[in-house]
Amino acid sequence: MAEVSFIDEVCSVPGGESIRSCIQCGVCTGSCPTATKWDYPPRQAIAMVRAGLRDELLSSNSMWFCSSCYACTVRCPRDIKPTDIMHALEVLAIKHGLSTKRSRTPVMYQCFVDSAKGNGRVYELGMMIKLFLKTNPFAALKLAPVGLGLFLHGRLPLKPSRIKGVGELKAILNKAKALGGAK
């Protein structure tokens, strides 16, 4: 069984087939406020999908820098939604286990999901502690003033708040996984 090509993989995501219409005009990169940080800015990322450079792209930091500002989507002359493509690439990166170390975002997303799964809600303090422990503990010091401020304004609970049916939530997620979603 031939392995699915990178372009077919991306095209199988709803809305993904639109990248076949890309004329590489560069408006997406031009509009992107974070483009200078990307290993391969949006337009180039789409070109790499079409060129089949799966490992290179999915292990880059590119799509993780997408801030979902949608400027690219508003202006793309081919009605492609690069924001959605980037999010699809993030999913594929995790699916293929290629997510990058050059951005903390994948780790952040994982911490967020773990926290939400475990409590039914995000336990911000726990999530942030876990994030810093997994990435750079010293970075926590820079955010200490912010944390203190939040705490003093009663916006940073010290204890997690759990929903009533956490078990039910887990059951739903497990069933979804069994049905083929949330790989």
Add this chain to the structure above:
Amino acid sequence: MEPKIGVYICHCGTNIAGTVDVEAVTEFASKLPFVTIARHYMYMCSDPGQDLIRQDIKELELNRVVVASCSPTLHERTYRRVCQESGLNPYLFEMANIREHCSWITEDHAAATEKAKALVSAAVRRVYYQEPLETREVAVNPNTLVVGGGIAGIQAALEIADSKHEVYLVEREPSVGGHMAQLDKTFPTLDCSACILTPKMSLVGAHPYIELMSYAEVADVSGYVGNFKVKINKKARYVDVDKCTGCSECANVCPVTVPNEFDLGLSQRKAIYRPFPQAVPNAFTIDKQGYPPCRSACPAGVNAQGYVALISQGKFKEALEILRRTMPFAGVCGRVCTHPCELECERGKVDEPVSIRALKRFMSDYEMKVGRKKATPIERTKEDRVAIIGSGPAGLACAYDLIRDGYPVTVFEAAAKSGGLLRYGIPEYRLPKKVLDNEISYIKELGVEIKTNAPVKKIEDVFKQGYEAIFLATGAWESVKMGIPGEDAKGVIHALDFLKRVGLGNKVSLGQRVAVIGGGNAAVDAARVARRLGAKEVSIVYRRSRAEMPAEANEVDAAEEEGIKLNILSAPVKVLTKGERVTGMRCIRMELGEPDASGRRRPVPIKDSEFDMDVDSVIMAVGQAIDKTALPKELEYTSWGTLAVDQVTLQTNVEGIFAGGDLVSGPADVIAAIAAGKEAAISVDRYLRGVDLKAGRPAPITRVKEVSREGVTPKARHSMPTLDPQKRKGFAEVELGFDEKTAIEEAKRCLNCGVCSECLECVKVCQAGAINQDMEEEVVEVDVGNIIVATGYDAFDPTPLYQYGYGRLDNVITALEFERMINASGPTAGEVFLKDGSHPKTVGIIHCVGSRDEKYHEYCSQVCCMYSMKFSHLIREHVPGAQVIEFYIDLRCVGKGFEEFYNRVLAEGTTFVRGRPAEVTNIAESPEEEGKLIIIGEDTLIGRKRRVPVDMVVLSTALQPRADAEDVARLFSVSRSADGFFLEKHPKLDPVATMNDGIFVVGCCQSPKDIPQSVAQASAAAARALAMISAGSIEIEAATSVVVEELCSGCKTCSTLCPYNAISFDEEKKVSVINDALCKGCGVCVAACPSGAIIGRHFTTEQLMAEIEGALV
């Protein structure tokens, strides 16, 4: 006769034979009923294949032919021709498609062969029932209509006209030339556009076989190929094209300036204009949008825009002449008119209305300052004498119009002096008598006889004196009484009596503490006069609120400035007297209750709120009524107590007597009286000439609907300078009037709503006598055989692409605006300027603005890459040392010489950056970017985002269908493709024809293209039209539908359904009739007819049923 059918199975190489067992099919066919011979051959469409058929028809006397091969769209004509040449009617032929419907759609040989047999069987069964049909020939009208005078239209017209056939070229702008006339140089040769275009334009204007109808539009098209009837609307240009020499003296004196559309608003033109110097025809055109709101709001129809426009030019004398065309009261109305014009003034929607009344007054002041010559008496051209009773504004306005019509007019005035309420009602400080006297003198100088001290006791006597018609304008001088106790005391006077006495210069005894009852102008006038006569305390008592006072707002303000108190929401109930003297007045407070019949809230007394005012004089100004005593008893009156007249003609119930003004309307304003006088003059004139009073009477004018307020900077209006309230002791005029500078400045605020102000200055200077201000639109009908539509394109407006800053940032311009700028005859004489007047050092050109964009136009506009390169060349030529950077996605340089031009432009130093910019901003992030426009985008070839600072950005905008393309398409029954351009018949093989025979679409209206392609298409359409013209007639397809008259019930179901408008109704026979030239044989009517009265020739029920049965074998 027994059918003898020949069946021919084509192999078509391996296209059919590779899948279908052609031998088996032939064997099968030979056994079918009535088949004389069945053959198979490699290529039936080839000459030997055709010969097979020819031979068999001759030798075997075949009378039916079936060919089983490809699609009829390819070779039906071929085989029909073969039959015809062999003496067999072509409609006795049938084709079975065993390729597209059979061999090409399956790999299954067995199934294909079975299907082929079925198809052949169907065709054989069908052809049995086919009937010979004859095609018809219709004559082709040799005239051609070309719609649109751009390069495509011009080319088509010239080619056809050169063959000595008549062409009607209709162009909706005042000149031919289209967009090509706006261009500077054309790519890739850099030919000057006007240089190559104008010789053709000139030829089109002068060609003996071209009738050029400029400033005209096609209004209606009917008929069919070879026989079209077209209605053309020739818009009124108010200039005779044949007489105009193009000297432009008219434009020099025109006072109205508006944005020039040819220069895309970058320059101005006058209301009378020529779009560009090389225009063909080289005549001027007057742009009249309609009547301005001031003129339509004025009850007398005064052309306010006209005189305001001339005042703005300093032509005060000429301005006054415009007013005097309508009425003579510049000074009077300029002081006291209620100015309905200002209420409608469009400038009021920007900031404040133009001070039209003050400007009117200024004209009179100016004339009185510099002095005027005595007016020339008007020549008497009529005999019937007209009598006017009353010399107020209504009477004098009527006299003014009638004297100018040539009638002998006499005005009878009861008082010692003329003027009516103008003299005896309105006080001196508002309307100085010398102003009134000046204007009445003018009327008398024209020849109007005014008899003062001549009261008319009996109207009948006037007729006895020999007058043929009478206009009653005696006004409403009687004061209405309040009906309260004490009203008859000495010390209670009525306002009109009071004002009249003061006006006559008589002494009036007035107390020190005066109360004036009422809220109208008479009340305010009386109060302010009382003040000037020395009363210490003056108050106005009015039963409603201040906002509801009918008096002029500025009069009420002035009254308060002069120390007069307003006692609103109060009404008097009793005058307190001691003997005959007034000692006070008892009033009651009022509140506003429910609205009454007139819609105004009725004042209701508040119980127990009486109070006393300490006054010693009371002036009543609560209403005016008419004096019936001098009027004939036969006259009828309204329920209001005024004289009854016909609303339109002002005719009373007595023959020969007309009436108007306050006598008819009750107390109203001066301009309404003037309007009534003018209306009566029309009626009197018609009456005396014996013409019907109503039929053909001038209708009230309606104002222009839309007025553009674009580009107008708000600027408050000049206020009327007034005399310092401290100085207002005597009767010196309070409002002081504008000086010349103020008047001109104020007049310049006018928006010129109607564009042409009808000031007629152009008529005065036109030596060729070419201007006809009364020209009307004309509808012309022409008969043509072919129509070539060449209506061109519109340029895309990039405003919606907010990120590029067009309309928001300075120095971002569109391609067409740049063309005008770089053009030597454009708004900057060919100089490339920034908004601040300096030359740009760097220019950025952004490609694909509006093109190749799903959000606007998916298509590529073809010409933008090339014109962008042309721009870069021209910029570097006009601004030595300038740098040009072009931002593109792909470069399309496909035409002849295009790649070479690209190379040239590269060598000249233009930089190309591949990457469509994301945005243009003026927010600098570094010192080098200060004051510049920064183009932000990705340079995709180096894979990096860049910020490129430039001085000017040119947006290469798309070519799009005209805004009215939908209406034009409907007019000519052409379809449009998904992108909105007109649809050609076949994109590959028939790019200029449409589905509607005889109608062609050429140039950019069919799709964006450059000039050589437009010219080629125009020549192609011309050739097609000429082919039809030289053939002289065309064949009408025989497979059309026909109505069997005896069966038709006249229900008209068919005609409503016909998509080709081919069915009409014969009113005499009461049956539907199908025009076989328009009918395309689609069969909708056949299916819909409830009586089964329509036969679809060559597709009869019998034939179709046989075909179905044959296929089911």
